Amino acid sequence: MRIILFLAILLVALGYAAWRGGAPERAMVAIALAMVGGDALLHYFLPANFISLDFGHLAIDLFGASSTVLLAIFAYRFWPLCAAALHILPLLAHTSRGLEVSLHPAAYLTMQVAASWLVPPLLIFATWRHRVRLSRTGSDRPWLGSLRSSTPPMRMR
Numbered sequence: 001m002r003i004i005l006f007l008a009i010l011l012v013a014l015g016y017a018a019w020r021g022g023a024p025e026r027a028m029v030a031i032a033l034a035m036v037g038g039d040a041l042l043h044y045f046l047p048a049n050f051i052s053l054d055f056g057h058l059a060i061d062l063f064g065a066s067s068t069v070l071l072a073i074f075a076y077r078f079w080p081l082c083a084a085a086l087h088i089l090p091l092l093a094h095t096s097r098g099l100e101v102s103l104h105p106a107a108y109l110t111m112q113v114a115a116s117w118l119v120p121p122l123l124i125f126a127t128w129r130h131r132v133r134l135s136r137t138g139s140d141r142p143w144l145g146s147l148r149s150s151t152p153p154m155r156m157r
Contacts, residue, residue: 013120024075
């Protein structure tokens, strides 16, 4: 039930960000979809394993952490820094398991997934803030070094 609830919240956040977000918010949508797709593909071929180091989820989490760190470096936004931190946290679980630290499988699972519950509300908030900036100033710079807004200019009729 918790997985269905999480996916429902994530779907709302991704839909809102894809529909109303700027370029960084849409980049986060692509990252999240790749991670969810990778997770579904992983579970299609392998059962979840929390007794030993889970290399499949480690690969997905490495992708998520590296992608959001890159997003945080290049986006002209603050929220990607928070998203990057949330995606780095599961790597601590993998590190603990890899170092053979005595860790109960339920704790390993919780450490892997708990931070992900904060990503959808963060993305919803980030998209809402983008819309507020657009309504106040008419533009919202998406990337460092860019002078263009993340929305196309309005056409004259």
